[in-house]
Amino acid sequence: xxxxxxxxxHLNGQLNASTAKCVTAAGKLSPEAIDxxxxxxxxxxxxxxxxxxxxxxxxxxVERAENAQSLSAVLAPQVAKAAAGYSHVFGPSTTFGKxxxxxxxxxxxxxxxxxxxxxxxxxxxxxxxYAGNAIVTVSAPAGAIVxxxxxxxxxAAAEGGGASVEALSLDVALPTHTRFxxxxxxxxxxxxxxxxxxxxxxxxxLGSADSFRIIYSLADKLGAGVGASRAAVDAGYVPNDxxxxxxxxxxxxxxxxxxxxxxxxxxxxxxxxxxxIVAINKDAEAPIFEIADFGLVGDLFTLVPELEAxxx
Amino acid sequence: MKILVGYKRVVDYNVRIQxxxxxxxxxxxxxxxxxxxxxxxxxxxxxxxxxxGIASEVVVATIAPADAQAHLRNGLAMGANRAIxxxxxxxxxxxxxxxxxxxLIEKEQPGLVLxxxxxxxxxANQTGQMLAxxxxxxxxxxxxxxxxxxxxxxxxxxxxxxxxTIEIDLPAVVTTxxxxxxxxxxxxxxxxxxxxxxxxxIALADLGVEAAAGLTASHYAxxxxxxxxxxxKDVAELVAALKAKGLV
Ligand SMILES: Cc1cc2nc3c(=O)[nH]c(=O)nc-3n(C[C@H](O)[C@H](O)[C@H](O)COP(=O)(O)OP(=O)(O)OC[C@H]3O[C@@H](n4cnc5c(N)ncnc54)[C@H](O)[C@@H]3O)c2cc1C
Ligand SMILES: Nc1ncnc2c1ncn2[C@@H]1O[C@H](COP(=O)(O)O)[C@@H](O)[C@H]1O
Numbered sequence: 285x286x287x288x289x290x291x292x293x294h295l296n297g298q299l300n301a302s303t304a305k306c307v308t309a310a311g312k313l314s315p316e317a318i319d320x321x322x323x324x325x326x327x328x329x330x331x332x333x334x335x336x337x338x339x340x341x342x343x344x345x346v347e348r349a350e351n352a353q354s355l356s357a358v359l360a361p362q363v364a365k366a367a368a369g370y371s372h373v374f375g376p377s378t379t380f381g382k383x384x385x386x387x388x389x390x391x392x393x394x395x396x397x398x399x400x401x402x403x404x405x406x407x408x409x410x411x412x413x414y415a416g417n418a419i420v421t422v423s424a425p426a427g428a429i430v431x432x433x434x435x436x437x438x439x440a441a442a443e444g445g446g447a448s449v450e451a452l453s454l455d456v457a458l459p460t461h462t463r464f465x466x467x468x469x470x471x472x473x474x475x476x477x478x479x480x481x482x483x484x485x486x487x488x489x490l491g492s493a494d495s496f497r498i499i500y501s502l503a504d505k506l507g508a509g510v511g512a513s514r515a516a517v518d519a520g521y522v523p524n525d526x527x528x529x530x531x532x533x534x535x536x537x538x539x540x541x542x543x544x545x546x547x548x549x550x551x552x553x554x555x556x557x558x559x560x561i562v563a564i565n566k567d568a569e570a571p572i573f574e575i576a577d578f579g580l581v582g583d584l585f586t587l588v589p590e591l592e593a594x595x596x
Numbered sequence: 597m598k599i600l601v602g603y604k605r606v607v608d609y610n611v612r613i614q615x616x617x618x619x620x621x622x623x624x625x626x627x628x629x630x631x632x633x634x635x636x637x638x639x640x641x642x643x644x645x646x647x648x649g650i651a652s653e654v655v656v657a658t659i660a661p662a663d664a665q666a667h668l669r670n671g672l673a674m675g676a677n678r679a680i681x682x683x684x685x686x687x688x689x690x691x692x693x694x695x696x697x698x699x700l701i702e703k704e705q706p707g708l709v710l711x712x713x714x715x716x717x718x719x720a721n722q723t724g725q726m727l728a729x730x731x732x733x734x735x736x737x738x739x740x741x742x743x744x745x746x747x748x749x750x751x752x753x754x755x756x757x758x759x760x761t762i763e764i765d766l767p768a769v770v771t772t773x774x775x776x777x778x779x780x781x782x783x784x785x786x787x788x789x790x791x792x793x794x795x796x797x798i799a800l801a802d803l804g805v806e807a808a809a810g811l812t813a814s815h816y817a818x819x820x821x822x823x824x825x826x827x828x829k830d831v832a833e834l835v836a837a838l839k840a841k842g843l844v
Contacts, residue, residue: 295757355762356725357734379755383737386690386725395691395810398720412819413719417613418622419817425809461768462734465750465761478756482843506844514774524740524754524775530719531774533756539843550609556822560843562834568827577825580834590831595844 286315286406289370291363291388292322292334293354293380299333301479302376302433304440307337309433310374311441312403317341320447321366323359325352331449340447346454353464354380360387365454367392367428371406377432377534378478389430397422397431415530416553435478436536436557470523472510474500477526480509482539483558485528488515489544489566489584496521498588499543505592511535513545529554544584547572564588597707597744597766599642600700601676602724603656604632605667606717615818622816631670634712637772640779641742642710643675650744653677655704659688659696665795672790673782679793680704684800690718691808694726699803701731706767708749713738713771724771734764738773 288310293300303320310318319342320334327345334343344366350358363384367373373388375381377399389396401419402410408423409431477483484506486499496516503510511528512521528535530550536557543564545551552575555561563576566583573579580587607613607622608630614623631639645651656671657680658664668679682696701709714721728735736742736751740759743750744766753760754773764770828834838844 356737357728360729379738379753382721383725383735383755386722387729387735389722390691390694390726390729393691393808395689395808396720396722397811398722408814414607414613414622414717415609415719416819418615419819420813421815421817422811422813424811427809459732459734461765462736463763465763467755467758467760469758518775523758525756525758530716531714539838556819560838560841561822561825562838573827574824575822578834578837579825579827580831581827587831591834594831594835 286313286371287317288315288372290320291375292320294330297329299330302378302435304337305435305438306374306433307441308438311339313406323351335447336443338442338445340445343447343449344452346452350458355462356384356387357462358458361456362454363388364391365456372429377434381432385432392428394427399434400431401434401437436534470525475509477509482506482508483511483537484508484541485511486543487513487545493521502592505595546570597651598653599651600706600709601639601642601656602711603635603658603671604715605629606632615816619815632712632715634772636779637776638710640777661685669790672793673786679795681797689810690720690722693723695805697727698730709769711771724769728769734768737771739770740773740775
């Protein structure tokens with residue numbers, strides 16, 4: 285029987301929704317236990333949130349001053365130590381998990397399954413390669429199985445659990461060669477791009493940071509999160525944390541509206557799991573229309589304000 | 597300071613990937629191969645650090661079959677001083693790649709190792725982090741800015757929440773994100789010059805690296821296709837369609 289340890293992702297005392305998605309993925313193995321590991325300077329609040337997730341057996345906390353920030357060089361030896369006795373160690377396929385989990389796997393001397401998107405059995409999983417243009421089925425060798433879970437492939441596990449919370453003391457020396465300096469977070473009152481049920485994205489066609497206002501305005505009308513293509517980010521219209529795609533965020537909103545985005549495969553990789561895709565583009569031949577559920581050809585600078593107005 | 601750059605050859609990002617009919621892999625025969633885009637960014641950054649006088653030598657390394665010499669000549673033409681070719685016909689997975697790169701580190705004693713954040717074929721995004729763990733040194737992944745000051749580097753990282761800056765003691769492993777820089781174009785005279793630059797080949801078997809037990813790939817499939825939907829003629833029709841689906 286499988287015993288699964290999930291590394292919690294959190295920021296400013298808030299548990300990230302990616303953790304509950306890992307719980308759903310873990311549940312597919314019908315495991316004997318799913319435990320969540322919270323590494324933090326002050327873990328109580330985060331642990332309480334984790335304990336609420338249905339299906340979780342125990343929440344294990346490791347409180348150390350060094351855990352105030354998520355530095356992988358500091359966290360990895362603790363996770364590797366805590367992994368003893370578990371058959372699987374999961375983390376989310378977010379920048380947090382992508383940074384941390386391979387370091388854990390190397391310390392454990394095992395390979396990692398990146399972007400786990402489907403569980404076949406306890407050893408066998410599906411994951412995307414070549415920017416999602418092929419799906420490969422892989423089996424892990426004997427030993428602990430370390431994986432990052434592709435968050436867009438699994439819904440968050442429901443609330444309503446009542447896991448116990450236990451403090452864990454791990455005897456590990458931590459390095460001082462890596463130090464946190466600062467985090468410049470894009471401040472936004474809009475729904476989080478990775479969990480929003482509706483997302484409006486703009487591309488290079490917007491032409492400037494100033495023109496991007498019409499995207500924000502439409503998004504606000506819909507209560508949507510805002511994303512962008514790489515071209516829009518590179519051109520400086522919007523910050524990097526808004527990039528959707530192979531090398532940005534992989535998202536699965538119910539509604540995705542792509543405006544002035546051509547539909548390069550690297551962008552499409554990020555939205556394949558969206559419920560309904562709407563595309564607005566002046567080029568009727570744009571590849572985005574090949575995958576859009578609803579396509580509208582025309583100039584975005586007239587159509588977007590018109591759409592906003594039509595939404596009443 | 598010497599900089600070691602991971603320089604992997606991959607299927608070009610513009611190639612439309614086809615899964616083989618027998619599901620044993622993707623078609624790579626006759627397909628255009630190019631340097632991994634993130635590795636070109638890593639090399640560009642190393643060259644800039646050398647041009648600033650921070651680095652003295654840039655060494656590109658690849659683990660690939662014997663026919664990858666031209667690929668390494670590309671890296672030399674871009675400006676690397678030397679190249680190391682670890683020759684193997686096997687596809688090397690990240691943990692083994694990290695063990696091999698660690699051997700090269702022991703040999704070369706670089707002050708900085710620059711890798712791509714991910715290879716766009718396996719999309720693993722693991723090798724740099726694994727290498728840093730095995731080497732017991734700092735890692736800074738997803739770099740969009742690197743400032744080296746003596747024995748310390750300040751690296752700005754593209755993370756989901758925004759831009760994070762960390763300080764790391766050197767030597768260390770840094771992996772590149774897309775916005776770190778724009779790689780230069782190779783000029784014709786540089787291609788000529790590259791022909792005489794040192795390119796060392798080492799058979800993998802001679803490195804004394806134990807291959808790690810890896811993942812076994814049993815089946816490749818094309819992803820579920822999204823079918824083409826309908827074109828609407830105007831905003832009113834779009835809003836009606838979205839209303840009908842309960843989306844707005
Ligand atoms: C390794 C690698 C990784 C990458 N990762 C990503 C990634 O994660 N995410 C990503 O998005 N890209 C990524 N890219 C880049 C990708 O290949 C494309 O270059 C990018 O997505 C293009 O952005 P775009 O659609 O905004 O711009 P363009 O391709 O320039 O498209 C602009 C579109 O706007 C339309 N348009 C212009 N004016 C108007 C108007 N007035 N009204 C309506 N429509 C108009 C045009 O018809 C065109 O279709 C990556 C590339 C590489 C090599
Ligand atoms: N065979 C290889 N040869 C050279 N560098 C490699 C090789 N495999 C991985 N790397 C480096 O590790 C990075 C991440 O690869 P991956 O972990 O496979 O996504 C790449 O961008 C390269 O810099």
